[in-house]
Amino acid sequence: MKSKKVFSYLTLAVALLLCFSVNVYGASANAILLATESSTVSSAIGLSTYSDYSALNSKDSAYSVYANVQCAFPGKSWKQVESTLMAAPGIANGTNYATENANWRLELNPWGWGFIGCSANGIISYD
Amino acid sequence: MNGLIKNNLKLFFKTKYLLFSFLLFIAIINIFLAAEFYNYLIHEDILYYLGESQRLGIVYFVFFVFISYEYCVKNKNDNLLESISVTSNGKFFFYISKLITLVIIILIMTLNIMIYNYAVYFLKEINLWSFVKHIFLNNLLNIFLVSLTGICIGTMAALKLKRFKAYFLIILLTILISPIIEFVPYILFMGFGINIYPLMNILDILPPNLNWVSESLYGLSIEPYRWNLIIFWICLLSSAILLNVSSKKIKLINYISYILVILSIYNFYSYMNSGSIVKKDYNPINFTAFDELYYSNEVQREEKANFTIDSYDMKIKIDRQLKNYVTITLNETDVLKGYKFTLYRNYDIKEILDKDNNPLEFKRHGDYIDVYNPADEKLETIQIEYSGYSPVFYSNLQGVLLPGCFPYYPIEGYRRMYLKEQSSYIPIIRDYTVKFNISVESALDIYSNLKNEGKRYYGEAQAATLMGGFINEKKYEDVTFYGLSLEELPKENNLLRIDEILNQYKSVLFKDQYTNFKDMKIFQSTITLSSKLTDNGIVSFQDHILTYDLSEECLVQGFAQKNIPYDVNKLKVKKEFFDYILHKERFINISKSELENNMIYKFRRLFLEKINELGEDYVIKKTYYYLTDENDTRDSELFIRNLN
Numbered sequence: 001m002k003s004k005k006v007f008s009y010l011t012l013a014v015a016l017l018l019c020f021s022v023n024v025y026g027a028s029a030n031a032i033l034l035a036t037e038s039s040t041v042s043s044a045i046g047l048s049t050y051s052d053y054s055a056l057n058s059k060d061s062a063y064s065v066y067a068n069v070q071c072a073f074p075g076k077s078w079k080q081v082e083s084t085l086m087a088a089p090g091i092a093n094g095t096n097y098a099t100e101n102a103n104w105r106l107e108l109n110p111w112g113w114g115f116i117g118c119s120a121n122g123i124i125s126y127d
Numbered sequence: 128m129n130g131l132i133k134n135n136l137k138l139f140f141k142t143k144y145l146l147f148s149f150l151l152f153i154a155i156i157n158i159f160l161a162a163e164f165y166n167y168l169i170h171e172d173i174l175y176y177l178g179e180s181q182r183l184g185i186v187y188f189v190f191f192v193f194i195s196y197e198y199c200v201k202n203k204n205d206n207l208l209e210s211i212s213v214t215s216n217g218k219f220f221f222y223i224s225k226l227i228t229l230v231i232i233i234l235i236m237t238l239n240i241m242i243y244n245y246a247v248y249f250l251k252e253i254n255l256w257s258f259v260k261h262i263f264l265n266n267l268l269n270i271f272l273v274s275l276t277g278i279c280i281g282t283m284a285a286l287k288l289k290r291f292k293a294y295f296l297i298i299l300l301t302i303l304i305s306p307i308i309e310f311v312p313y314i315l316f317m318g319f320g321i322n323i324y325p326l327m328n329i330l331d332i333l334p335p336n337l338n339w340v341s342e343s344l345y346g347l348s349i350e351p352y353r354w355n356l357i358i359f360w361i362c363l364l365s366s367a368i369l370l371n372v373s374s375k376k377i378k379l380i381n382y383i384s385y386i387l388v389i390l391s392i393y394n395f396y397s398y399m400n401s402g403s404i405v406k407k408d409y410n411p412i413n414f415t416a417f418d419e420l421y422y423s424n425e426v427q428r429e430e431k432a433n434f435t436i437d438s439y440d441m442k443i444k445i446d447r448q449l450k451n452y453v454t455i456t457l458n459e460t461d462v463l464k465g466y467k468f469t470l471y472r473n474y475d476i477k478e479i480l481d482k483d484n485n486p487l488e489f490k491r492h493g494d495y496i497d498v499y500n501p502a503d504e505k506l507e508t509i510q511i512e513y514s515g516y517s518p519v520f521y522s523n524l525q526g527v528l529l530p531g532c533f534p535y536y537p538i539e540g541y542r543r544m545y546l547k548e549q550s551s552y553i554p555i556i557r558d559y560t561v562k563f564n565i566s567v568e569s570a571l572d573i574y575s576n577l578k579n580e581g582k583r584y585y586g587e588a589q590a591a592t593l594m595g596g597f598i599n600e601k602k603y604e605d606v607t608f609y610g611l612s613l614e615e616l617p618k619e620n621n622l623l624r625i626d627e628i629l630n631q632y633k634s635v636l637f638k639d640q641y642t643n644f645k646d647m648k649i650f651q652s653t654i655t656l657s658s659k660l661t662d663n664g665i666v667s668f669q670d671h672i673l674t675y676d677l678s679e680e681c682l683v684q685g686f687a688q689k690n691i692p693y694d695v696n697k698l699k700v701k702k703e704f705f706d707y708i709l710h711k712e713r714f715i716n717i718s719k720s721e722l723e724n725n726m727i728y729k730f731r732r733l734f735l736e737k738i739n740e741l742g743e744d745y746v747i748k749k750t751y752y753y754l755t756d757e758n759d760t761r762d763s764e765l766f767i768r769n770l771n
Binding site for chain 1: 166167168169170172175179310313314317318338339340341407415416419420423548549550551614616617654657658663675676702713714716717721725726727728
């Protein structure tokens with residue numbers, strides 16, 4: 001019983017270590033907009049002075065979709081940095097920089113408030 | 128009157144529900160400001176703090192609209208008004224004293240916010256008089272005048288409407304004024320092509336752009352159109368209040384009312400001619416959508432001119448928008464029938480004249496102009512008068528952001544200027560220099576890459592960059608740095624060791640073309656430039672550079688790009704090339720799964736494969752030649768796949 005507990009702690013520790021080791025050189029987060037959703041926001045990728053993003057609005061989408069890059073500096077709230085309208089189908093990509101470390105995230109939002117019927121995905125990351 | 132005001136103040140603070148609302152309001156405001164003050168100690172950004180404090184405008188508006196209604200309607204219910212109305216002008220003095228009482232309360236509450244803002248300013252220890260003024264004007268416009276509009280609405284509602292109707296109107300107006308209604312005109316426009324933005328904007332009295340990263344060169348939006356709009360409402364409503372509370376016999380009051388109506392009409396007219404503004408909503412004429420929608424269609428062209436330009440003589444006037452009278456001296460080898468130019472499409476051309484001031488026929492199609500030569504001789508000189516603005520590259524009384532790579536003056540040939548998939552402007556940089564002689568009439572101190580004598584800017588350069596607003600000039604030996612006063616860069620000392628920094632990359636990036644950086648000018652890119660120009664706002668001219676940071680990497684890229692002709696087809700390779708050289712460790716240490724699965728790194732994967740296959744030195748050398756070779760017109764994908 002005791003060895004089972006030790007094993008599970010070890011597994012947890014290794015899993016955590018793996019998570020952190022992925023983040024040594026960077027982090028990324030996906031934003032996946034389903035046809036049933038009216039918007040989606042990726043999780044924040046952590047502090048970095050820049051972020052790369054890429055997004056794709058599928059040809060099956062009913063509308064154009066905005067790819068919004070947002071950043072939050074320590075002590076500040078989320079603010080918009082860039083907003084690109086992707087046609088259906090359409091892509092958006094780019095890099096955004098900050099002079100200090102900021103947290104970054106990507107929002108995918110069909111052009112109309114509350115609109116659904118769009119399939120899009122995107123990724124935001126730093127390496 | 129003084130006694131009446133004192134009594135009214137006493138009445139306000141003696142009325143339990145008014146006093147309770149007021150205390151609650153003070154508590155909410157101060158808790159918010161104090162919490163933001165605590166955050167300020169972390170981020171130390173005074174412009175951000177000012178922006179957050181101005182968010183309270185909507186809270187002030189709602190509070191004063193309700194409180195003024197309740198305060199004015201109270202005595203109506205107490206039957207006090209009936210007895211006062213019996214006395215000569217009693218009703219008039221009664222309401223005016225109430226309004227003055229409310230204005231005193233607004234003043235106190237505006238001061239409340241200003242104290243926090245100025246405390247933050249003094250804590251920051253920057254000596255920037257223009258920002259002291261900016262804080263004052265923001266609070267005056269976004270807090271004081273917005274609250275005053277609230278009072279006018281509340282008082283009018285109290286005078287004219289019963290409680291239910293009044294509350295309905297007040298709630299409706301609050302919704303219409305607040306940003307939550309923004310989606311209605313947007314959906315109507317995008318979905319059905321119905322543009323009700325002009326109607327909705329008439330109620331748009333609150334500060335815009337507060338959800339966006341602030342533009343440090345510009346500050347918060349306090350353009351003249353916002354003052355015009357809010358003064359229009361205040362004059363209109365206060366004239367209606369005066370006419371309602373004064374007796375017809377008092378001619379003076381009637382005259383004042385008419386003057387207020389005239390003032391409101393004048394301000395409305397001025398509001399309609401807003402000129403250059405920075406508003407980051409989704410209105411099709413503003414920052415986010417104007418060019419995005421336009422360039423979605425295939426409207427861009429590229430065609431080289433069959434002439435060059437010798438010199439520009441410009442008389443620029445910047446007030447609400449840019450006005451330019453430019454004389455272009457041409458260098459033509461043959462007699463030409465037509466001359467092609469690129470000039471941003473939102474600059475309206477008034478006239479085009481030849482050297483003898485005869486009008487020349489021209490055709491405008493978007494960003495492109497064809498000027499026709501009616502004679503069988505060279506035109507030699509063309510004079511163009513135009514005015515207008517760009518919603519992104521602003522030029523008004525508050526700020527000037529006119530980078531030389533943006534065609535705010537006519538550039539020879541047809542040039543492509545927007546990259547749709549990145550929502551970015553493509554820098555337009557000619558490969559030779561021309562003479563500039565520019566006189567700029569502006570309320571701001573304008574900084575330029577050109578030599579400067581008072582309001583005159585002159586010299587020989589590839590382009591003329593003009594910037595004004597919260598910007599200052601600093602000398603670092605041979606380099607002049609134009610930095611944003613509100614966004615100090617952490618690595619300014621790098622400017623003292625540029626030679627040392629560049630030397631590390633001499634063999635790879637500069638080779639024989641190692642350029643002299645003496646008398647170089649470096650401009651700090653604003654958030655607009657770094658997010659709206661390709662290469663993140665690092666733009667390189669022979670005599671000046673725009674960069675968002677002074678890190679070694681940015682400086683190296685800035686200087687190295689001087690030898691790399693700008694080609695939009697080579698952007699992908701250029702990014703990987705610089706990332707590999709300047710951030711090598713980060714570049715190669717990217718995890719295998721990320722590299723294989725993350726679509727962001729699709730092109731990087733190709734680049735790395737070639738490095739592994741052919742060797743680093745070879746790939747870097749070949750890539751550099753490809754980037755610097757103007758005659759190599761292959762796009763990035765083709766180049767990297769063909770590399771062997």
